[in-house]
Amino acid sequence: MSQRSSKNIKFVDADILVIGGGFGGCGATYESRYWGRDLKIVLVEKANIERSGAVSHGLSAINCYMGMQWGENQPADFVRYARGDLMGLVREDLIFDIARHVDSTVHKFEEWGLPIMKDPKTGRYLREGKWQVMIHGESYKPIIAEAARKSASEVYNRIMVTHLLMDKTRPNRVAGALGFNVRDGQLHVFRAKAVIVAAGGASHVFRPRSVGEGAGKTWYAPWSSASAYGLVLRTGAKMIQMENRIVLARFKDGYGPVGAWSLLLKAQTTNAYGENYEAARLDEIKSLVGKYAETTPLPTCLRNHAMLQEVKAGNGPIYMQTQQVLDTKEKENTGWEDFLDMTVGQAVVWASQNIDPKEKPSELTTSEPYVMGSHATCSGAWASGPEDCAPADYQWGYNRMTTVEGLFGAGDTIGGSAHKFSSGSFTEGRIAGKSAVKYVRELAGNPPQVDEAQLTMLQQEIFKPLENFEIGRNEIVAGSVAPSYISPLQGLQRLEKIMDEYVGGISTFYMTSEPMLNRGLELLTMLKEDLDHIGAEDLHQLQRAWELHHRVWTAEAVLRHTLYRQETRWPGYYYRGDFPKLDDADWHAFTASQYDVKTGEWTMSKLPVHHIIE
Amino acid sequence: MSQRSSKNIKFVDADILVIGGGFGGCGATYESRYWGRDLKIVLVEKANIERSGAVSHGLSAINCYMGMQWGENQPADFVRYARGDLMGLVREDLIFDIARHVDSTVHKFEEWGLPIMKDPKTGRYLREGKWQVMIHGESYKPIIAEAARKSASEVYNRIMVTHLLMDKTRPNRVAGALGFNVRDGQLHVFRAKAVIVAAGGASHVFRPRSVGEGAGKTWYAPWSSASAYGLVLRTGAKMIQMENRIVLARFKDGYGPVGAWSLLLKAQTTNAYGENYEAARLDEIKSLVGKYAETTPLPTCLRNHAMLQEVKAGNGPIYMQTQQVLDTKEKENTGWEDFLDMTVGQAVVWASQNIDPKEKPSELTTSEPYVMGSHATCSGAWASGPEDCAPADYQWGYNRMTTVEGLFGAGDTIGGSAHKFSSGSFTEGRIAGKSAVKYVRELAGNPPQVDEAQLTMLQQEIFKPLENFEIGRNEIVAGSVAPSYISPLQGLQRLEKIMDEYVGGISTFYMTSEPMLNRGLELLTMLKEDLDHIGAEDLHQLQRAWELHHRVWTAEAVLRHTLYRQETRWPGYYYRGDFPKLDDADWHAFTASQYDVKTGEWTMSKLPVHHIIE
Amino acid sequence: MPTFTYMTRCDGCGECVDICPSDIMHIDPVYRRSYNVEPNFCWECYSCVKACPQHAIDVRGFADFAPLGHSVRVLREEKMGTISWKIRYRDGRVKEFTFPIRTTPWGSIKPPSDYAAPDANALGSQMLAHEPTALGVEMLPTLPVLDKKEV
Amino acid sequence: MPTFTYMTRCDGCGECVDICPSDIMHIDPVYRRSYNVEPNFCWECYSCVKACPQHAIDVRGFADFAPLGHSVRVLREEKMGTISWKIRYRDGRVKEFTFPIRTTPWGSIKPPSDYAAPDANALGSQMLAHEPTALGVEMLPTLPVLDKKEV
């Protein structure tokens, strides 16, 4: 065994362990300190919370804000909006819960120093769209991180969390987490009464459009490593909507988001011939999805679908007609800040390709799929709802607790509650944080015990890639090809190709089917077996190895859910060629999966979608 | 300037210079020695002719053989076949010429020791299909190389030819070629009376399906670097059919060819549901291409088209039903040898994925596009035809001479004559070789003179990438990102992405259009400018730098021809979304381009297709 | 545009190593200066660029789609609460922008434990910290619990 | 399946370097043994594998689509005129095949200059070397020259 794995272990005991210091995790840390003044609250993060997670760049808008103080919107309206966007399938209780709290989060952000833009006429926040407000958000993450740092008992940066630990006697109860320090390799064992997973969503599960060096240029961050799903599902927690991967219309190559351009600046999206194609395709869309085509605004997936049909028909490139709207210096500033605040790469595309958005339109593309719970899709863990308004079967204890005792989640981790975005993720973290405090208080003298046998086994498993490399590397002279191990990147490229070609990625125009999925599952199963043979040449690559593990497990869930749902619910996100239409009679339901840790089997089921709002 | 470029220059004088020792080049060398006993015949090759070119692996069939000795086929029938397969647009004179000679080539191969399989009943060559014969072809290339080595005055291996040299006084006359030794960097100046370019076709002009490490696994060899086109077109020689890129149905990932499976073993190609979809799609095909849909066999591009429609409809994977035909040990051997002789990688796919073709079907895919003149497409240089039967306007001097004096070609280099394959390419080399001898004899006391000024300029240009690296590397600490240069691979990936996304590659299902092509040309133009900033860290990378140059110039020709032809002539190879149908009224013609060396402008034109056979 | 480090500017302080969310800025063992070890995992997030005291890190657009000759430089001034950008086009054009980043002093956020401790019963309510005040409305909205309803 | 070289078998002779059509088998400057410097330009053509006197080179399937645990080994025996393959599946199954590669001794090809020199006039004919004899038919086919004809 590698020397590194025999080093002293560091044990950290906590009342509440928060995994991931992004938006959900910072919210959870803040709120659990508010309610649990005397508790030991530990935040563990694989990077540095100052700039970790999806918001490391910054953001230019807060996409979930009601404005109840000005009577702009009510939570129930927001539920209708999110439900419509997701073609009917959302956890209305969870969404309502976020919507009713999110304004207090945003007001706090402003108090902390986040510059929120104001409408000079009304003095209210400047609206990007009905639900979004504009910010000067370059320092969004450092501001939020400051609040979290001041709330946590301890923050452990640069610890890659690899596994959750389970209670010795009660197999459905969480007991902590395992990880290693990516600088010195020290194994960290966190023992905690409650664990809140807020480890974000997933890029690089599907093959990205960019290649070679450019592979890092995904829309969601390359470090969004699917850990939330990879950690949680392996405990046996129930997952939902994992097939509901997101594809986004984005500025080509730079991946600049379109929201501010469409909603605030009101730039047109057209085909190569300057035509607004969306309306022209409405009848065809209706034939696929029926009444859902009449939703306003047109659901995100259907906007994608219209674009894809144009591209397939050879009417591309699709363009954002930026030059039609940048008629004042102020608007030019808004347009540029939108990207300089959150995807600088788009500015680099403009500069390198001599595109001045004041003069020329910019190409759009549909992105590779991502797995997320916080944007316009809602993959993630099945969670207990708010005590006051969740339907009975959505409620089994503590708000935002998964089906595993003591295991909570927030942000991308939690399924069913789309359109949280940054503010909603932080808010959900707050909800989970308060809830975890309550759980810990009520747990009282019955703390979980880490299973020593599990710990010893996992310790070996975690460092195995270093050992694989040390041994296997001796067989060959030099270079990157060896018979007995593959690098994390090689494994990742295999994963991405499988998901791309069989599970509805870009190379099939998001098409899949039962035969494709079954073939994909065969190949994915072999890849899973090969995970035992990943070779890591250093601790950085050991981090990549475990990110790969989390992505592969997540991919399997995505594949199995996609196979289970025999309809095309969200054309524009993916298509089942064998079931090309939306089918409300059979599929107005959540798909759920549960991995059985003992047998290694997955159980698929349907869960009801309750509409608690007209 | 880099030290390497100031080294002694090696001058080599020849009567005939053959560039590229593949099938065309070996044929040219053999034949020119036969007719020019006293001539100095020099063969220059970037690799080692023993295993260079598209046939380094070996091959399992000779795909062009008439069998006139047994009355099996006549050359005119072959012309009809090739014309049908290319949707009417071929140089019938060139194809007839190859067909009438190819049998003597194949008989010679057999005499030299190539094991050609025999039909035990008839004693004749075992037919794979009407035009193809089966061989035990692992050593096909070493055998042919032996014949060439014994014919050449000198063989220069490991010289990467970068440019053709032109005559000092007559700008439309070739005077030799320039290259460098990839082992020691020495500049080689070949001065010759006639030059035969046989530098093969092109992979990696479009983005391949495989990624990362797997990028080498293309169907045509990764070393098929488009040099034939890159060298020839920059002299101002007229090129034709450069839009006629090839897409091939191949075994997925391993890229095993389908011919032996379809024609000899008679395995069915089906969709995921076991259906033979081709017939069902004939009416739809007819609506696109009219009478051409009735050609027998169905043209290669239309077979692709049918497959693509299935895949788009979600009826994939497409399968070769190998298990239905491997019912004897003999057939199993045939099936395996087919791949072990020519694409071992397919055997690796089977072994690694636990696919026994006797038990399970194998997936097929449509490949990324390649640029070729010898398979089922015919991009390449416009050449003078055979004296005895070429139409007057196809004939301006010597058979297989391009529009540049003294510059001949063979194999993938020559446009208009599809379906040459290995035997036809060698045969065309023989035709060009004999013709070049005649040219040299008739040239007599008027040898070309290398232009010293051109030479000095090119010498600097050739080694510039080493210098770019030496200087630029000092700016940065380490790693592969630098502000002032990009590596050849980085440049290649940019090229492939442009061609893929705008010129009809896999990511658009081969769709393109005028707006896409115009945008692609903008980006390609910037890439061409950036070729001045390629950095090569050693001589091997300098070879890659020049391969990239050749690919980029070839790509530009492909793009410009694709833009010029306002129809979809070959659905299944690519689609013009803005002109989705075949249009015989306007486009029953070759597209031609000519690059003007002085002005840097391209002139596009149509050239007539003459039908000289009923 | 993955990052690169100018040899002559970097002093090896490690700030970039400390901040990079992708853990790809490492110190070269020979030169004791930083470089990007995995450009294909760089998100061009500029976290390291903004953090470098020497302004030693720059980016050049991802090679697979960005032509050479551009630059996008940044100056983040925490005390002034601003960030300034200078965008230089391949064709030489230049654009400059400055935006605010924060309205309060760094470090000024009031920790949750500095607020009055909440009532013990409130733990059982649906109210989060600072609510309902911070909501800007009088009451936290709620809904009747329904069992199932078609929409 | 790009190639790799077994450390303990290679003696650094350079045959693989000499033959590789992709110029990617290089000698490592430290160990004086070969390795694949650019697997992404390897075609798995097996030229180097067949050429190695030490059988020191093997391949493993391209990482982006080939699971581990397979092997496809080869023994090319020039004198015997055969090539033998041993295919080991990931699941342990094995297949073996042997095929002929050449029917004549290596080096036995008669050079074109060893044939009687052709008649000087023949240079103007359409006939290639050894024709018409080698065609197996009496006459080289030809066609009337047509100007243009619709088909």
Ligand SMILES: Cc1cc2c(cc1C)N(S(=O)(=O)O)[C@@H]1C(=O)NC(=O)N=C1N2C[C@H](O)[C@H](O)[C@H](O)COP(=O)(O)OP(=O)(O)OC[C@H]1O[C@@H](n2cnc3c(N)ncnc32)[C@H](O)[C@@H]1O
């Ligand atoms: C990337 C991105 C994101 C957005 C946008 C543009 C772009 C370019 N847009 S727009 O497109 O709409 O324009 C938004 C916008 O403008 N406005 C908005 O409110 N939200 C937007 N998002 C979405 C939000 O950012 C997103 O919803 C939230 O950030 C989600 O929060 P959360 O679920 O907490 O994820 P996170 O990424 O913030 O944090 C995850 C943390 O976990 C860490 N982590 C992960 N795995 C770990 C492991 N194994 N061990 C230890 N730590 C481990 C991460 O490092 C991270 O800190």
Ligand SMILES: Cc1cc2c(cc1C)N(S(=O)(=O)O)[C@@H]1C(=O)NC(=O)N=C1N2C[C@H](O)[C@H](O)[C@H](O)COP(=O)(O)OP(=O)(O)OC[C@H]1O[C@@H](n2cnc3c(N)ncnc32)[C@H](O)[C@@H]1O
């Ligand atoms: C790769 C491949 C090819 C084929 C097949 C399967 C596979 C997997 N199939 S099936 O699919 O149908 O199954 C065939 C088959 O079975 N039967 C057949 O007859 N032909 C097949 N081909 C086609 C033939 O191989 C092809 O038509 C001919 O080889 C073309 O001959 P030519 O045009 O001479 O190209 P070449 O690649 O052989 O030789 C080019 C040479 O030039 C060198 N070179 C290139 N650039 C140079 C430079 N800059 N400087 C110096 N030298 C520089 C090369 O190194 C090479 O030696």
Ligand SMILES: Nc1ncnc2c1ncn2[C@@H]1O[C@H](COP(=O)(O)O)[C@@H](O)[C@H]1O
């Ligand atoms: N065309 C549109 N119509 C309605 N909402 C949109 C549109 N484009 C973007 N949005 C919303 O604007 C926000 C930002 O979008 P995006 O920039 O695409 O992430 C999200 O809430 C989107 O759902």
Ligand SMILES: Nc1ncnc2c1ncn2[C@@H]1O[C@H](COP(=O)(O)O)[C@@H](O)[C@H]1O
């Ligand atoms: N289905 C088919 N029908 C007719 N000819 C084919 C078919 N498949 C392959 N061929 C021909 O067989 C030879 C080898 O094909 P391939 O293996 O695809 O390169 C070429 O001459 C092809 O044109």
Ligand SMILES: Nc1ncnc2c1ncn2[C@@H]1O[C@H](COP(=O)(O)O)[C@@H](O)[C@H]1O
């Ligand atoms: N029958 C065979 N078929 C294929 N490869 C073989 C065979 N016999 C030996 N080899 C290979 O030839 C090399 C030398 O074999 P050996 O001399 O048996 O160690 C090794 O790569 C073997 O795997």
Ligand code: SF4
């Ligand atoms: S922060 Fe700047 S100076 Fe410090 S190591 Fe990084 S690049 Fe060098």
Ligand code: SF4
């Ligand atoms: S730009 Fe971001 S991802 Fe890239 S090296 Fe810097 S901090 Fe890391």
Ligand code: SF4
């Ligand atoms: S041919 Fe074999 S022994 Fe010789 S250098 Fe190559 S791997 Fe080593």
Ligand code: SF4
């Ligand atoms: S298999 Fe072929 S391409 Fe690969 S290293 Fe060997 S000789 Fe070179």
Ligand code: NA
């Ligand atoms: Na694709």
